[in-house]
Amino acid sequence: MEERNSSSVQKDWKGTSFQDICKGKGPWSFSVSPINLTRYHFILYEFPVTLQKPPKPYKSKHVYLWDEDHVRMPFSENNLFSVNENNTDIIKERWKLITDTLSVPITTSEEFECALNKYNSRLPRFEALHHFLNEEMEDEESEIFFKLILPKIISLALKLPDLLPNGIPLLKKNQTRSLSLSQEQISCLLANAFLCTFPWKKTVASTYPGINFISLFSSFARPQRRKCISEKLKSICNYFRRVTSNVPTGVVTFQRKMIPKSRMPRWDTLDNNLGNTKVHISKSGTIEGNGLGCLQVDFANKNIGGGVLRYGCVQEEIRFVICPELIVGRLFVEQLEKGEAVVVTGVERYNDYSGYGDTFEWAGDYQDQTPYDDYRRRKTEICIIDAIRFNKPKEQFQCSLIIRELNKAYVGFHTRETGNLAPVATGNWGCGAFNGSKNLKTLIQLMACSASGRDLVYFTFGDENLQENFYNFYLFLGYNQITIAQLWNFLSTFKSTNYSEDKLYSFVQQAYFDSKKQPTIVQFFGKPEKTVKQNLPGPVASCSKEMFKSTSVDELMDVVVGQTDSDCSSDDLVQSSQPEDTPKVKAFTNSKTVRSSKNIADKLPKTDMSAIFDMLDGNESKEGTHLALAQCDTFAMIDQYSEDTQKEEKFLELGVQKGRETKINRESLSPVIYLTSKKKITDYFSKTNK
Incomplete structure (x- = not known):
């Protein structure tokens, strides 16, 4: 009789039992924030x-x-x-x-x-x-x-x-x-x-x-x-x-x-393994009654x-x-x-x-x-x-709006207390009259819990399909050791597809498997790893071109130099999860140095571009690879050439600029276009070097 009752209870939830999430100590064993008489x-x-x-x-x-x-x-x-x-x-x-x-x-x-x-x-x-x-x-x-x-x-x-x-x-x-x-x-x-x-x-x-x-x-x-x-x-x-x-x-x-x-998490860099966050997903019960x-x-x-x-x-x-x-x-x-x-x-x-x-x-x-x-x-x-x-549900998959919801959940879940934090009891946040996507909100809250160091107790309010699908997707994340940064990168590309929101889980799974096959276009044609954009704090580094257009220069500089939106002292802020060192970034300027294409071409190093492509393809044994590595600043020079001479048509023709703006994967281009692009770039720089 006891086994039968236990089985019936098991059908109401998936994941980790609530008792195990409480570490066997009961729901009242978690730490609480103290009451201290301070100026705040x-x-x-x-x-x-x-x-x-x-x-x-x-x-x-x-x-x-x-x-x-x-x-x-x-x-x-x-x-x-x-x-x-x-x-x-x-x-x-x-x-x-x-x-x-x-x-x-x-x-x-x-x-x-x-x-x-x-x-x-x-x-x-x-x-x-x-x-x-x-x-x-x-x-x-x-x-x-x-x-x-x-x-x-x-x-x-x-x-x-x-x-x-x-x-x-x-x-x-x-x-x-x-x-x-x-x-x-x-x-x-x-x-x-x-x-x-x-x-x-x-x-x-x-x-x-x-x-x-x-x-x-x-x-x-x-x-x-x-x-x-x-x-x-x-x-x-x-x-x-x-x-x-x-x-x-x-x-x-x-x-x-x-x-x-400036103190929000960098969602595109967090390496938290999402499978390390315990989840308890229940189709019955309420937040106030069972959480x-x-x-x-x-x-x-x-x-x-x-x-x-x-x-x-x-x-x-x-x-x-x-x-x-x-x-x-x-x-x-x-x-x-x-x-x-x-x-x-x-x-x-x-x-x-x-x-x-x-x-x-x-x-x-x-x-x-x-x-x-x-x-x-x-x-x-x-x-x-x-x-x-x-008002238009498809809009919620814009990068800026996903970041907004991630940041909002993170502020609510984060605490200065360390160790033995209570799990978050939540459900379909903003998915009723506010037209939020249940699939997206489950992932947003899971990511925010992981970044905050809390486990997740999720109530689907009778939605059995959501319980089953969310749990299976969570197993997929854990089995493949997918991080917050990886999941963010997949979510940021979903809006460019024509899929409905109920296909989000399937899209992320396919995008993950595709990313394991080949390097991305950026790895072939992108800038060096150390760039100003990658060093920017906050969500700036993961922003798309569309997001930059909607942000003023002053706002960008506030983020770059670590300024806040408040006149409060630093003691009044929730502690940052990011390194304290503020990157040194050259101030923006409206002036622009004009250089001729001829001068830029003269300064380009005599590099065998085919050797670089061989290196990127993993054929490091071919002759010329070490020379290409030694002259890797070639990519930076190519970028400067593109910007100063304003000849985007050459790069658009080769599919390079598109790859940078949308960060599409190499496999999203057909093999013919990809190989043709490699050949055209190799031929172009061979002529330039001569």
Whole structure:
């Protein structure tokens, strides 16, 4: 009987068992990032922290309640609101108006909307909230909400000046910063969001998602999502029921991570063997339910939380609803840039659910059994990374866009911690409404895991074909000891084909076997190994000509000399995986030296080009090979000849220039063209030498 059960479990996953990925020590044995009070980590509570009672708020003589670097707090004296009394507009402190308004008992949803309108202007109708409280809820449940839960929410919200007396720093773009808050402080912020007390500013709203629940209360225009909105409100109400009945005692850390372009991995040079990364591929289960102890990926919007406070009800929104403490990040995390990610550690799960999208339903209260780390955080770590939305799916195979997704995943997965890193629990990142290719995203995340030193736990969400195909392809990578650089080179050529995205695995396999037969065209006609392009840091060396056209000279020079996109100090950056030595590269210049073709031809060494081709073909015993090796600078002279005389037609005719730009393999040319090209080049330089 035990063997039969074991066999049935085996059918749900392929690769390495989850137990083996955890090294037999269980999912909670992995290392965690510490909480250290530094200039880059803001801690809003006092040490030491125990689980016996909530941490005390940290109080400082420096108070920041209303400036550009901090959240504009509702209780700030600068938070003013115009009130019309006796046909006269009077300016009042908004916090006093809030406290006075909410001190009056509220017994219906209409009274609730009326109260919020007294300290907000031009609010939409709360049709979704009215429908939820009056239609979805039973009379008894609605009565409990207005008599017990709502008064406790109001009482919790009004503690804001005591629980967060110094304000909240903003986690701005192009900075690596961390912020740790107690769960009690987070519950107070969410209570204020429920009551819509945070001031709204148009300039801030364009880059910060916003936290007030106004849009959720009024999301009633899409009939097919009305049920989902009600289920979200059930989850939120259950969260407030829990935290107002039993105050949580843990803490949560939000870390915004940024790596500049010059410090990103060189994907075309990494020699990590992809087969050394363990994979566990499961067709059943969920990231949050079965990826316990892992770095769990949130398929995010660049505005974290996406449509959680509106109609959205897919992977990210569901995660934010079952773990409402994530919603507070919308208050202080600015919109994510290309090389940025957010990692949240310590959130607690309060709700169970079923369904997805239109079928989402709250499935009752959830008791989170996740243990705490040494810093009193739940051992739940969530990686928030946003994928690109592709209107034309074929575009995602452009080199620049593959690099963008690789870098985004790498930022999320990389950590300064070394040894015993948790595996990444992920799935079809950006493959739903964003039209990403499942085959491509599996490889991108595998490469990012390998570069980050983490194993991969992949959930296909019921897609058996993806499970089978991905696992077989992983075996192919491991058996042939294919590296990140090799896989990158194969992926970078896929767009030039007419194959559909489901043929990606087959294309890479065929490209690998073809590359084993013959050297590439570049090996025959290319430049010497040591070139400026190969020494450039970051993704520049692997960029195509198309990518260079879209990059300014200033941006290229920033990458070349190792400058970053931020004014942060080097201590504020994620450590580079590349050598620290910055290559010395001559500055770009608009001036151009004009040389005649006759002078260049005179300076060409008297070299037997056929001997060089013999050498490249492996016939090193033929006479003249050593002379050719001694005069290998001939290739550099040929390049200079081509550039200065602008006679590309000779090289286009020979198929050489095309080979350089597209890096096509020698076997992609027919044998006739290849042999003819060799003969023409040999004949040409024989005449030149004479």
